Amino acid sequence: VIERHIARLVARHTLSPAERETVRALIRETRTVDARTVVAAEGQLLSHSTLLLDGLMCRYKDLSDGQRQITEMHVPGDFADLHGFTLKRLDHHVMALTPCVIGIVPHDRVRALTDAHPRLTRIYWFSTNLDAAIHREWELSLGRRSADQRLAALLCELHVRLSLVGLADESGYDLALTQIDLSECLGLTSVHVNRVVRRLREAELATVRRGRVTLHDLPGLRALAEFTDDYLYLRPEDL
Amino acid sequence: VIERHIARLVARHTLSPAERETVRALIRETRTVDARTVVAAEGQLLSHSTLLLDGLMCRYKDLSDGQRQITEMHVPGDFADLHGFTLKRLDHHVMALTPCVIGIVPHDRVRALTDAHPRLTRIYWFSTNLDAAIHREWELSLGRRSADQRLAALLCELHVRLSLVGLADESGYDLALTQIDLSECLGLTSVHVNRVVRRLREAELATVRRGRVTLHDLPGLRALAEFTDDYLYLRPEDL
């Protein structure tokens, strides 16, 4: 399943066989974690990063009254908290939303990589910058898009990202998120998400039910959200 | 004025004299740009990054109807688009909001740095991860904070960041932003920003007028926003 991580990297940059080996050697062990497990807590000193191999995870921050904002979704192949290597302590929580398989990557191995492999370092630096680009797109959604557009944009983003690792096709993808989870991504209430889900279904754009997203009209969905995949950087460039 | 950049780095990590020299040598030239100049356009292939030495800049994205979302503010000492080194093309615009002094840092010098100076590479990697942390905090604001809390949070963040480079004290700071600019940071309309500015003044928390932010009650402002500076990473850690 670590091939999903390689696939994700290769979608953006070439990797030599030697580099692939170096990447594979980053993982010390794999583990499974239950749904709703916090794998990295805000403020905690970290000694390793978490590579998501299977399942869904998210980053979130919350306010004192319990309101929660998910700042990014993670799909298989993603590093959930590679930025923890330089930040040491996270400004947010990382939580499994479904049962997950994760790879543990000790920070001393990442550090050795930065000392010995400048090109791979640049590739992983890129990877955290891609997370930032996703954050920016979400800021645009949260600040300026309507509720319908926000959900459409999220569905389009997940479709692209899951396709990269072979977990989506043109018909749709499996997505084990509750409407509460979606509301925490979108800056809405779960009640309103329910209305928006219905509207997208009635507009024959997409059907979202617990467990599965079915895409009826992807161009229409993209047009509604004004979605372009530029911010996901799918055209490989040299590093 | 490049000392502001050094000050910003040293607030988070130690720098040896040799490292300081290496950092200084990154700048090929300095320039001035007028207010409202776009110094890096979305999608454009970049060959250098822009170090902000004086003035205010921002990153923004927009929708087809002209609605704009500023995703981050830049203060003197910040790299405005260091992430452009790995991304090659930006997913957003970078614009001067006031007349600015900038340093031009060619990407081949950054690349040389990543080949020869692993520790400085980690420090600059950290720097772009700090941008991402700011993006996440803004996602929290845009998704979950009320209009009043959002403005309070922004004023608190700028106070901390400007203090680091000696451009703010406990009384307040100069800030040449229009209410339109603020509205584009906060995901609000300029009309509503005007009302919020009045409310913060009437609550004797802060006075915001064109050119100057005066802080009357910083603890009150921070409490309103539930602001903590954790996400700005002011406690130095080793890299």
Place this chain on the structure above:
DNA sequence: CGTCAGGTTGACGCGGGTCAAAATGAGTGG
């Protein structure tokens, strides 16, 4: 002293929040 960007204010409307209740449905144990 004219011009024009930006700031200010008021009236009104709407998107999305709140509250409450009922329906659904995936386990779980008997």
Place this chain on the structure above:
DNA sequence: CCACTCATTTTGACCCGCGTCAACCTGACG
């Protein structure tokens, strides 16, 4: 195989924060 449970989804009625629209004010600058 059924009864029970509890989280989640769904729906309706009502409300409010913020947007919209429009008019007027202010002040910097030529």
